[in-house]
Amino acid sequence: MPELSTSLPPEDRLVLLPKNPGTFFAFWQFSASRAESFRLASFAPEIELRLFYAEDKTPASSHKAEWQAGRAYLPVPERGGNCEAALYALRNGAWERLLASNQAAAPAAAGMAEDRAYASLEFHKKVLS
Amino acid sequence: MSSRGSLMFLLHAHLPYVNHPEDSAFLEENWFFEAVVETYVPLISVLERLAAEGIRPGVTISISPTLGAMMENEALEDKLGLYVGSRLELLEKELERAQNEPALLKTVKLYQKLYGDAAGLLHKYSGDLITPLKALQHAGQIEIIITSATHAVLPLLTRPEAIRAQLAAAAEDYEDRFNRKPSGFWLPECAYEPRLNSYLKLSGFNYTFTESHAVDSAPNGVYSPYRTSNGVGLFARDAASSREVWSSQTGYPGDPAYREFYRDLGYDGDYEYLRPYFGQDGIRRPLGLKYHCITGSGTDLSAKQYYDPDAALARVEAHASDFLAKRLKQTEDHYAARGSGPLIVSCYDAELFGHWWFEGPAFLEAVIRKIRAERLPLQFVTPSEYLNSCQEPQEIAPGISSWGENGYFDPWVNESNDFIYPAVYAATDKMIETANRFRNQDLSLLSARALNQAARETLLSQSSDWAFLIYIGSHAEYAKGRLEAHAANAIRLLGEVIEKRVDEQALAVLEKRNNVFPRLDFRVFSSTSKF
Numbered sequence: 001m002p003e004l005s006t007s008l009p010p011e012d013r014l015v016l017l018p019k020n021p022g023t024f025f026a027f028w029q030f031s032a033s034r035a036e037s038f039r040l041a042s043f044a045p046e047i048e049l050r051l052f053y054a055e056d057k058t059p060a061s062s063h064k065a066e067w068q069a070g071r072a073y074l075p076v077p078e079r080g081g082n083c084e085a086a087l088y089a090l091r092n093g094a095w096e097r098l099l100a101s102n103q104a105a106a107p108a109a110a111g112m113a114e115d116r117a118y119a120s121l122e123f124h125k126k127v128l129s
Numbered sequence: 130m131s132s133r134g135s136l137m138f139l140l141h142a143h144l145p146y147v148n149h150p151e152d153s154a155f156l157e158e159n160w161f162f163e164a165v166v167e168t169y170v171p172l173i174s175v176l177e178r179l180a181a182e183g184i185r186p187g188v189t190i191s192i193s194p195t196l197g198a199m200m201e202n203e204a205l206e207d208k209l210g211l212y213v214g215s216r217l218e219l220l221e222k223e224l225e226r227a228q229n230e231p232a233l234l235k236t237v238k239l240y241q242k243l244y245g246d247a248a249g250l251l252h253k254y255s256g257d258l259i260t261p262l263k264a265l266q267h268a269g270q271i272e273i274i275i276t277s278a279t280h281a282v283l284p285l286l287t288r289p290e291a292i293r294a295q296l297a298a299a300a301e302d303y304e305d306r307f308n309r310k311p312s313g314f315w316l317p318e319c320a321y322e323p324r325l326n327s328y329l330k331l332s333g334f335n336y337t338f339t340e341s342h343a344v345d346s347a348p349n350g351v352y353s354p355y356r357t358s359n360g361v362g363l364f365a366r367d368a369a370s371s372r373e374v375w376s377s378q379t380g381y382p383g384d385p386a387y388r389e390f391y392r393d394l395g396y397d398g399d400y401e402y403l404r405p406y407f408g409q410d411g412i413r414r415p416l417g418l419k420y421h422c423i424t425g426s427g428t429d430l431s432a433k434q435y436y437d438p439d440a441a442l443a444r445v446e447a448h449a450s451d452f453l454a455k456r457l458k459q460t461e462d463h464y465a466a467r468g469s470g471p472l473i474v475s476c477y478d479a480e481l482f483g484h485w486w487f488e489g490p491a492f493l494e495a496v497i498r499k500i501r502a503e504r505l506p507l508q509f510v511t512p513s514e515y516l517n518s519c520q521e522p523q524e525i526a527p528g529i530s531s532w533g534e535n536g537y538f539d540p541w542v543n544e545s546n547d548f549i550y551p552a553v554y555a556a557t558d559k560m561i562e563t564a565n566r567f568r569n570q571d572l573s574l575l576s577a578r579a580l581n582q583a584a585r586e587t588l589l590s591q592s593s594d595w596a597f598l599i600y601i602g603s604h605a606e607y608a609k610g611r612l613e614a615h616a617a618n619a620i621r622l623l624g625e626v627i628e629k630r631v632d633e634q635a636l637a638v639l640e641k642r643n644n645v646f647p648r649l650d651f652r653v654f655s656s657t658s659k660f
Contacts, residue, residue: 001544001548002545002546002548002599002609003548004548004549004551004552004613005609005610005613006552006613006617008551008552008555008616008620009555009559009620011555011558013551013554013555013558015287015550015554016287017285017287017538017542017550018284018285018322018529018537018538018542019537019538019539019542019543020535020536020537020538020539021537025542025547025550027547027550027551027554029551029555070551071547071548071550102287102288104287105322105323105324105529106529107322107528107529107530107537108528108529110342110343110345110528110530110536
């Protein structure tokens, strides 16, 4: 899996991005102290990414990931629309909310597939090569 | 004959900012040189020729701020002059080499004219291609619009400050370059989401464009303009007319008579003979001299036949007629069903015309001439003209979309390139935080310079091009390096300002290399930006 060649400042961050009608992309980073807590096993290594519907904050879905993975693709919940994510970690048997994301809107599936042809120059570059 | 339908032809011209003054022959700078010779000069020549004959082209051109900056960069202009000069020198030798091969000689002469025309136009405008475009717009022949500062896919920027900065820097850049406020905004990659409406309105833009499936539920499909709830005009791309040009299966550019893009003298010719025209590294590279035609869709590169310019031009005429016949059919069908003429919005990357599809500028010219010569009931219109003359557009709520593969954001967010976003967001968040911290402070000139350069680096890190190049595996290492360098530069400069230890020498190097947006004020990133 490709990675950055340089390290980034250790900061708490959880970002949720739209990808397509079926998928969100989430990535996260931790501050030095939080990362240390994971390393020292104060937090369990498996985290939970929970999606909520932004309009009423009701839970939509939950997904497990390793704390060091740093990124994950999440299925868009059934109702679609605006969602936000939160990252939870387990400490002493209790889930703690560590990070909260921005709101992201899932696209609604629309149009005929053939009408969603890739139109930018790079498509040409790719398919004709 | 009066028109029954309107055609809006939009060409989106964009290249990522590539400027390496430290290197005399940097490979990726050739993207700009090739596009100038094959696309921008031929298109400007077509537009000027039509205008001189009293045929108003009426096309719309979006010029990205990064491309505009390259067109005005004197160091790049000098290198461009050398590039064109070296090709003309090589073509003199090629004329000799092709003397006994009439089929090849014809194409060598064609290239000699192409590069000669480029040299002539560059000389006429002292190397500055903005000047003729500005004059064409001033004369009402074309309309020029803008896109975001560094071609960021705006729905992938979650911070409002980042979107505002991309729009504000672009609007200011346009005003500096074209001496008027921009009216239209091309969403990079046609990527739309409703959150953008307010930013477009606040930045003073009157209209934008969306992909066709963004208006699926609209009453008149893609054949009318619409408006958002806050009054931003919307034009939707017509998929049918786009497909005829873009499609890899059925599009015109795949015609066997047209020039083959991937076979290049740089890979075909004798190494020692061509060595002076490669870079300092001596590695073979494309030289932009392509002597073969597509021949057939499955034909191996080695089996391609020589290009015949006359045969290709005959196909251009046929394709222009076919394109117009299909637009007339669309128009008649719409008229029969609704009793009103449709607006057909055809949007393309400008670099398709000439660079990728060598015959593209001739196709555009033929289409415009045929409407006049054959008195077809179609007219070319620009977006501002259309909005000024049509009834108040209906309000709609377009869907989230892009013109990328599958219609959403897959090309810019996938497992090959998703690793870049932590770096982009680290730079962006730090930039916003630092802009807020210093926005009301009296700053030394050096600190202000460092903050302004950090803002440039942040904008450059957000360009859609890096994610895309990594995705398609073309110049991927360069793209990754650029993205990482811009993000790291921004973070380092901001840290230096906070710690009051700005390295002036290093700052000056960045100011020289990444010298877009000369008037950029870092406060454009602040949460209560005045911009």
